[in-house]
Structures are given as C-alpha cells and as structure tokens.
Amino acid sequence: MKVTGAQALMKCIREQNVEVVFGFPGGAVIDIYDELLKNEDITHVLVRHEQAAVHAADAYARVKGEVGVALVTSGPGATNTVTGIASAYCDSIPIVVFTGQVPTPLIGNDAFQEVDIVGITRPCTKHNYLVKNPEDLIPTIREAFHVARTGRPGPVLVDLPKDVVAATMNFDEPKPIKMRTYRPTYEPHPGQIEKACKAILKAKKPVIYAGGGVIAANAHEELTELARNLGMPVTMTLMGLGGFPGTDPLSMGMLGMHGTYYSNMAVANSDLLIAVGARFDDRVTGRIDAFAPHAKIIHIDIDPTSISKNVDVDIPIVADCRHALYFINSWFKRKKDFDRDAVVASHQAWHESIKEWKREHPLGYIEETDVIKPQFVVQKLHELTKGDAIITTEVGQNQMWAAQFYHFNHPRAFMTSGGLGVMGYGFPAAIGAQMAARDRTVIDIAGDGSIQMNIQELATARQYKCPVKIAILNNGYLGMVRQWQELFYDKKYAHTGLETAPDFVKLAEAYGAVGLRATKPSEVEPVIKEALATDNIVIMDFVIAREEGVYPMVPAGKATTEMLLV
Amino acid sequence: MKHTISVLLQNKPGVLSRVTGLFSGRGFNIESLSVAQTLETGISCLTLVTSGDDAIVEQITKQLHKLIDVIKVTDMSETEYVEREMVLIRVKAEANTRAEVLRVIDIFRGKVVDVSSKSYAVEVTGTADKIRAVIDILRPIGIQEIIKTGLIAMSRAKKQ
Ligand SMILES: Cc1ncc(C[n+]2csc(CCOP(=O)(O)OP(=O)(O)O)c2C)c(N)n1
Numbered sequence A: 001m002k003v004t005g006a007q008a009l010m011k012c013i014r015e016q017n018v019e020v021v022f023g024f025p026g027g028a029v030i031d032i033y034d035e036l037l038k039n040e041d042i043t044h045v046l047v048r049h050e051q052a053a054v055h056a057a058d059a060y061a062r063v064k065g066e067v068g069v070a071l072v073t074s075g076p077g078a079t080n081t082v083t084g085i086a087s088a089y090c091d092s093i094p095i096v097v098f099t100g101q102v103p104t105p106l107i108g109n110d111a112f113q114e115v116d117i118v119g120i121t122r123p124c125t126k127h128n129y130l131v132k133n134p135e136d137l138i139p140t141i142r143e144a145f146h147v148a149r150t151g152r153p154g155p156v157l158v159d160l161p162k163d164v165v166a167a168t169m170n171f172d173e174p175k176p177i178k179m180r181t182y183r184p185t186y187e188p189h190p191g192q193i194e195k196a197c198k199a200i201l202k203a204k205k206p207v208i209y210a211g212g213g214v215i216a217a218n219a220h221e222e223l224t225e226l227a228r229n230l231g232m233p234v235t236m237t238l239m240g241l242g243g244f245p246g247t248d249p250l251s252m253g254m255l256g257m258h259g260t261y262y263s264n265m266a267v268a269n270s271d272l273l274i275a276v277g278a279r280f281d282d283r284v285t286g287r288i289d290a291f292a293p294h295a296k297i298i299h300i301d302i303d304p305t306s307i308s309k310n311v312d313v314d315i316p317i318v319a320d321c322r323h324a325l326y327f328i329n330s331w332f333k334r335k336k337d338f339d340r341d342a343v344v345a346s347h348q349a350w351h352e353s354i355k356e357w358k359r360e361h362p363l364g365y366i367e368e369t370d371v372i373k374p375q376f377v378v379q380k381l382h383e384l385t386k387g388d389a390i391i392t393t394e395v396g397q398n399q400m401w402a403a404q405f406y407h408f409n410h411p412r413a414f415m416t417s418g419g420l421g422v423m424g425y426g427f428p429a430a431i432g433a434q435m436a437a438r439d440r441t442v443i444d445i446a447g448d449g450s451i452q453m454n455i456q457e458l459a460t461a462r463q464y465k466c467p468v469k470i471a472i473l474n475n476g477y478l479g480m481v482r483q484w485q486e487l488f489y490d491k492k493y494a495h496t497g498l499e500t501a502p503d504f505v506k507l508a509e510a511y512g513a514v515g516l517r518a519t520k521p522s523e524v525e526p527v528i529k530e531a532l533a534t535d536n537i538v539i540m541d542f543v544i545a546r547e548e549g550v551y552p553m554v555p556a557g558k559a560t561t562e563m564l565l566v
Numbered sequence B: 001m002k003h004t005i006s007v008l009l010q011n012k013p014g015v016l017s018r019v020t021g022l023f024s025g026r027g028f029n030i031e032s033l034s035v036a037q038t039l040e041t042g043i044s045c046l047t048l049v050t051s052g053d054d055a056i057v058e059q060i061t062k063q064l065h066k067l068i069d070v071i072k073v074t075d076m077s078e079t080e081y082v083e084r085e086m087v088l089i090r091v092k093a094e095a096n097t098r099a100e101v102l103r104v105i106d107i108f109r110g111k112v113v114d115v116s117s118k119s120y121a122v123e124v125t126g127t128a129d130k131i132r133a134v135i136d137i138l139r140p141i142g143i144q145e146i147i148k149t150g151l152i153a154m155s156r157a158k159k160q
C-alpha cells in the first residue's frame, strides 16, 4: 500500500497502542497536522507550551505502562522539548518525541527554524534519529518505539524533515524487530540468583531498597511477595514509591535526603541490602562511604552501567526486575528444607530495632491550630481520596511532603520529576495522567513557585475537560531553596521570596476553572471536599506556614545517619 | 592504567559524536582515537586509548556498549593483542645530520617520505613504545612537526 509520510506516522502510532498525542503545530509539521485532523482514532491534545507536551506524554506513559508520544515543530518547538526529554531520560520513562525539521535540501543551511535537535538531545535521549530518506521512515518509527519501551526505558527523538513527511512510500505490516546492536538482557543468570537467595537466607538484618525499576518492570507483586514471604522491611526511593504498599507494616517509606529516620538507620545498620531497580543516586546514598557500610549488596538492574557505578556490589544481577524477583521467589518455593517461619523469626530482633527507631523519630511535624501545615494538607488529601488518587508533584518542599505523607499503595499512581527535578513538571503531568485515566482523581501537589512555570496549561486542561485538581502549598517562597539558605547560608534569603504572586483564585477563574482558598486549618477539609466534588479544574490555594521545613534532612555530602530532625 | 579499547559500531551519521560525547559528558579521558571501515560495509572499527582505574574502565566499556549503534566493545588490555601506530615526523636534516637521521630511521625500519634541502619527513610504524623511542632519539636533532594516527589494535589469532 502507498502512503504519505504523514499517513505512515499515524498508522505507526496506532500500531503502538497509543491513543493520545500531545503536541503543538508549526510550519515544519503542518502536513502531519493535516493528517491528524482526518484521523479519528488518535486524540491530539494541544498544549500551550511544548515542554508541557513532553511532561504530559511522560505521565501518560507512566500511568498506562505504554509509550507516550509528543509532536512538535522544528526550531523553537524542538528546543522547548529539551527539559521534558531530559527529565524522562533521568527517570527512564518511555516516550517518543517527533520533531519537525526543515526539508532535507535545506539542512545545514541555517534555514528558518532549523536547529540540530538530534545533536542537542544526543546526551539526554536513549537514542535519536534524523530520517533522511522516505524509505527509512517507517522502520525508524517502529525502531524508535521499540528502543523506548524495551530494556531500560527512555526517551527517543525522531526528527522528521518536511519533505520526508510529504513523500510517498510503501507501507508494510510490522514485523518483530530484531536489532543487531541492541539486545537488552531480561533473564537473570541462574548462578547469581542462587547466590542472592543464599545471601538472603543468611541475613539477619536485611533491607529491600526498591527504585523506579520496580514500577517500570511491573514487578510490584513479585516484590511484595518476596518481602512478605521472608518478612523483610522495604524502603523506597522517590521513584519507587508505590512499588510496595506504603501502608504495609513492612514499609519504612522513603530513604535518603528526606527519607524517614528509620529507613536511613535501617540501611546504615543492615547486613544485607537488596537493591531492586534503583541506582544509588547521591540523594539516596549521602556520603557514599557511609552508605550501608556493613551490608552485603545484591543489585538487580536491567542496565549494566548502573551496577557498581557508585557503590561496589557483591552480587550483581543484570535482568528485568520482575524476572529476577520471580526467579528468586521460585527458588524459595522449590527449596525443600526452606523453613519460612524460622527465617522470619530470625529477623525478629531486626524488626524490634526498626520499631525502636520508629518510636524515637516517627515521621511527623509540629501541629498548629492557627496556621496550615503543609503536611496536614497532604495527610488530608490522602484521607479524603482514600489513598486512591493519582498524585503528581512539582519540585521542592511540596514534592517531598507529597512523597512523605501520601502513602502510596499502588504503582503508577505517583508521578514526579525525580532525577532532573523539573519545576513545572506536575501540572502538565497531571493532564497527561488524566488523559490516560479519565475516571481517576488526579491531583498536582504544587508549590507557588513551580506552578507558575507551566500555568498556561490551564487552558489545555479546560479544552480537553481534564478536571485535575491543583493543591498549591503556598508558602510565598521558593521554599526548598529558602530552607537551604536558612540552614546553611545564615538565613540570607537571596531571591527566594515570592511576595509578588498572582491571586491564584482569580487566576483559576480567568481560565474558567474554579479557585478555592484556605487560610486556616479548619478550612482545609471543606476546601478539599469541595474540590473533589467539582467536575472542573480546581486550584486549591493553601496558604501555609511560610517557613516550614522538610524533615528529616540529610545535609548534602553528609552520611545518611546525620539527619536533621523535626 | 592505560587501556586500549576496540569498538565495533554501525557507521550511522553522528555515531562518532555519540562516542566522544559520552567521554566528554562523563569526564572520561581519550588519549587517542582512530576509526575506519571494516570488511563489512556499514560497520566501522574504532580504537581508543583511555586511562583510569578498573572501576572507571569498567564504566567506560559498559557505557560504550549501552550506545545503541555499538555492536561490540573489547578491552584489548584483557586479551593478547597487537597494536600499531604510525607517525610522520618532520626532522631537521642539514648536511651534518642527514646521515644520522637516515641511520636512525633505518634502525626503526622507517622510511623517508618527503625531502627538502633542510628537512626529511619520515614515516615510522610500530607499537606506542617504539614510536616514543624514535621521537626521543630524533628530538635532539630537531623535530619540527609530528602527526600520529592514534593507536590501532587487533586480537591475536587463537593458537591451535
Ligand atoms: C526549572 C527549575 N528551576 C530551578 C529549580 C531549583 N529549585 C528547586 S526547588 C525550588 C523552589 C520551588 O519553589 P516552590 O515551587 O514554591 O516549592 P516549595 O519548595 O516552596 O514547596 C527551586 C527554585 C528547579 N528544581 N527547577
């Protein structure tokens, strides 16, 4: 069958189970948009800034467990996507970004709206392509989706010159993709599984340290089985939240810079650390030589470069997390003399220590009656949504309070820009999440600073009837930076005050959304209830204690046991 | 420690900048780099010399392997291999030193490839050590210019 490049693009996107494309048009992609208009089975969401298209595609991918797609024009359209792509790269999120490009004869001539986006994004994509020949278009698009979703997932960019999109070509049905140069390892080495299981049996003080890989690999059930079967406590990274039920007695919540006291103490005192789909990021490890100093380390990861990158690993397992955990669980099932009760009993003293740490320093805050505490807002959001909402966050204190106080019981319910920490991620992500799950409650837990970075998306949310809720924890500061200034820079608040701010209630109304404000603790619950009952976008402006800090906190470069506490 | 790493890759546009970008972005060293087509069309072999402790070199090889266009990465230092480098040296050659230059070049089994009344350009091929040695010996005579190819390396055939 003969098709144009634009038609081929539509067909290839549909092949991938993608129903929604987030984008913004321009001269270089006008043929694609013309085709999009004729295609009723692809919904296009017109964002108001290309960065938002990429964050929305990122969250769409996370909620659905599929690949997210963004489509933008050449030049500024392409450069506006870079932050979103870099964020998806750090968080290993599968997206494909299609950028328009000037026609091939003009490439290299400094043509109008020409930019070398393949060059610009080379270090922040898993892979990228410039399609120069029409006959390469279809295979390249298919390969792009394959690369994005397999192995360690990540963003892939495909640059589409205008003449390639307009050309006609043969459309062949898809065949399984075999690449000579790219074959990720999914199956664990049986010898390594055996070693890991024996180490687990020997451990008296084990800790499971679960990262985003658990969610990417859909390994939460296998992980939960392992932890519960052997009675092993679990701590999670920011990206791993929801990979194990947050309200389970074995959950210690998050670890690292703003992790719980007991998570950090448990890791520091453990004799076995089982890292699953996590990458020993500096925000997790603190001072590296003081991280899990007494532990033997098992590390399961699909990306060999993650293993022994920051911390020496004793038992590396290169594999898909789900496969590896499945084999570990099966090993215990097959082992005839496995005395589960004895193993669980052998961890008893360990659980007592953890309980003691929990008693000493539970996750908490100082309650007040006249000002709203941000942690209280997050707790109320959790309570009133029964822990069942999809939560996105901006970046800063709001993000950490969301991570600490909304106890995620399910995977794919928490979306945050973890590795890159992009202010402005949360709101477009909420739109992407809502497009992927039309009947779920989606809440962006936001800061007054970050929300202004992509506030223009209120129009997008309105246009596509995404009734997302925005909970601004409004402290009038770039709060996280202010907190560092308070603690380490003599309270010199250099350019972190946000006294000049819009009236968020009126701003919501200007966009046809609903604005609500709470200034007293007693108003928090009614505001949330009203927002949840409203079938429209709602901005909840919570005026909170201005100088509230996020605790515990491990100062940068310190050991994770050197925590500043509430 | 120095390591010679051989990388087989698909000869796609931009592939070289993926490799060099990896080194600059992650702060790894490249001491020399040479790249050319192999027997198979579309496949190139890139030889690079880098230095670092074991952990760094392990990261380098893994990161190279992670590039989508890369087919195979071999740390030659872990195998038996032969290495060669070629150098072109322009050395002062006036009446009183001409014979001396020719003698040195002969010992190193080099060739004179360009002659002027005041200088010779000579070509020498060999291991990195040999190239260093010839340069050291010619330096007192007066080296005017040096161009090197960078090291290339090949595993030794398995002995039957
Ligand atoms: C795009 C971007 N610019 C700058 C930063 C640095 N930064 C991290 S947190 C933060 C403050 C965020 O303020 P706000 O959104 O009000 O959140 P709060 O910490 O007050 O909850 C800043 C400026 C960032 N993470 N992202």
Ligand SMILES: [Mg+2]
Pocket: A447, A448, A449, A473, A474, A475, A476, A477, A478, A479
């Ligand atoms: Mg703020």
